[in-house]
Amino acid sequence: xxxxxxxxxxxxxxxxxxxxxxxxxxxxxxxxxxxxxxxxxxxxxxxxxxxxxxxxxxxxxxxxxxxxxxxxxxxxxxxxxxxxxxxxxxxxxxxxxxxxxxxxxxxxxxxxxxxxxxxxxxxxxxxxxxxxxxxxxxxxxxxxxxxxxxxxxxxxxxxxxxxxxxxxxxxxxxxxxxxxxxxxxxxxxxxxxxxxxxxxxxxxxxxxxxxxxxxxxxxxxxxxxxxxxxxxxxxxxxxxxxxxxxxx
Amino acid sequence: xxxxxxxxxxxxxxxxxxxxxxxxxxxxxxxxxxxxxxxxxxxxxxxxxxxxxxxxxxxxxxxxxxxxxxxxxxxxxxxxxxxxxxxxxxxxxxxxxxxxxxxxxxxxxxxxxxxxxxxxxxxxxxxxxxxxxxxxxxxxxxxxxxxxxxxxxxxxxxxxxxxxxxxxxxxxxxxxxxx
Numbered sequence: 047x048x049x050x051x052x053x054x055x056x057x058x059x060x061x062x063x064x065x066x067x068x069x070x071x072x073x074x075x076x077x078x079x080x081x082x083x084x085x086x087x088x089x090x091x092x093x094x095x096x097x098x099x100x101x102x103x104x105x106x107x108x109x110x111x112x113x114x115x116x117x118x119x120x121x122x123x124x125x126x127x128x129x130x131x132x133x134x135x136x137x138x139x140x141x142x143x144x145x146x147x148x149x150x151x152x153x154x155x156x157x158x159x160x161x162x163x164x165x166x167x168x169x170x171x172x173x174x175x176x177x178x179x180x181x182x183x184x185x186x187x188x189x190x191x192x193x194x195x196x197x198x199x200x201x202x203x204x205x206x207x208x209x210x211x212x213x214x215x216x217x218x219x220x221x222x223x224x225x226x227x228x229x230x231x232x233x234x235x236x237x238x239x240x241x242x243x244x245x246x247x248x249x250x251x252x253x254x255x256x257x258x259x260x261x262x263x264x265x266x267x268x269x270x271x272x273x274x275x276x277x278x279x280x281x282x283x284x285x286x287x288x289x290x291x292x293x294x
Numbered sequence: 295x296x297x298x299x300x301x302x303x304x305x306x307x308x309x310x311x312x313x314x315x316x317x318x319x320x321x322x323x324x325x326x327x328x329x330x331x332x333x334x335x336x337x338x339x340x341x342x343x344x345x346x347x348x349x350x351x352x353x354x355x356x357x358x359x360x361x362x363x364x365x366x367x368x369x370x371x372x373x374x375x376x377x378x379x380x381x382x383x384x385x386x387x388x389x390x391x392x393x394x395x396x397x398x399x400x401x402x403x404x405x406x407x408x409x410x411x412x413x414x415x416x417x418x419x420x421x422x423x424x425x426x427x428x429x430x431x432x433x434x435x436x437x438x439x440x441x442x443x444x445x446x447x448x449x450x451x452x453x454x455x456x457x458x459x460x461x462x463x464x465x466x467x468x469x470x471x472x473x
Contacts (some may be wrong), residue, residue, distance in 0.1 A: 053332060053443060054440055054443045055439060057439055057442040057443035058417070058423075058424035058427075058438060058439045058442050060417070060420055060423070061419050061420075064420070064421075064423065090376055090437050091446070094446070095417075095418070095446075098399055098418055098449070099419075099420050101395055101398065101399035102313060102317070102396060102399050102400075102415075102418050102419075103313075103420075104395065105309070105312070105313045105314030105316060105396050106309050106312075107308050107311075107313075107325075107326065107329060108312075108322075108326060109311050111308070111312070111326045112304060112308045115304050115308065115329075115330055115332060115333040115334070116301060116304055123365045129445050150356040169423070176455075181397070202317065203417065253469055
């Protein structure tokens, strides 16, 4: 076996040891044991794989999605009962009906999916800030983010405090509800601290039921909301309280 | 399959399935649609699936097929539902020096050709052997191995070239360290 073949085979070798007994990997593993360079390559490969798998393992699906799926359990129970006696045409009919119900549930689920939109009082800005995993657009300056948001019809801040406007940008993201409302989030870094700037449109501004111009704390975030020419904006950051006055 | 085993399957595979869906379509809304649809189809076919341990492959194959049939060509304007707010991870912080986060990992995966992205995503779920990946994606075992090799080479090259610069990346919820 040559190094190229061994590397190709071992690219499928999982770093958690689940494949240790698989005979298809044995020869390639033995090849690595005999060759110090290959042994080092394998160790490095496993470290890389572990690092990547750990990073992806952080991702969790939304809890509401799981609840929505489990809500279909009564339908699956009917399917199970119907499947118990396949010889009876009555049971076949029941199976068909149950399947129809499930398909209806899927259709309704796709329409309603997660229930009605959030109402004021249910909305937590810190939770929205904490939910940001992927950005829709990345750029290193705030102006580029504003242009991108503007071109897509998403809410854009009319003006920003200087510290935020000149901050190093990371990217932005748009949230929407089923009533057509949108919230833009511009993510910037100030002195190594990540700062989320939220911009609400007319449809979403009432979600933010918080006093304007006063910092408050929520789930380890420091937050403040304000209005600028009828545009509601807010900031969420985990920066130390001492640094907060400099942001605005 | 009875309701209890269905519940157990949802418990075991909801997050990994969502993770796979997100790596394919990169849009949280679409990822949730794909995940829910796969479980609903499983419920609809519960009577036909004789062995519960086949559910895992069935779910991932179904989701992958649906992605190819309906989502691959329609990357709509990205927008995330306000109702869809991901749960922060509650696991212990990653060791110092491990700077790759979920957002970086997804960015890197997204840059890969789709032929490589699907097998690599399944591989990094860690519960899939190369044989299972071959079955889910309906490709030969040798193809799985060669695609994994090329995918990892591309990932490494992008990481080493700073394609996903951890310093500029967005910390994943619950893992923020402002030191």
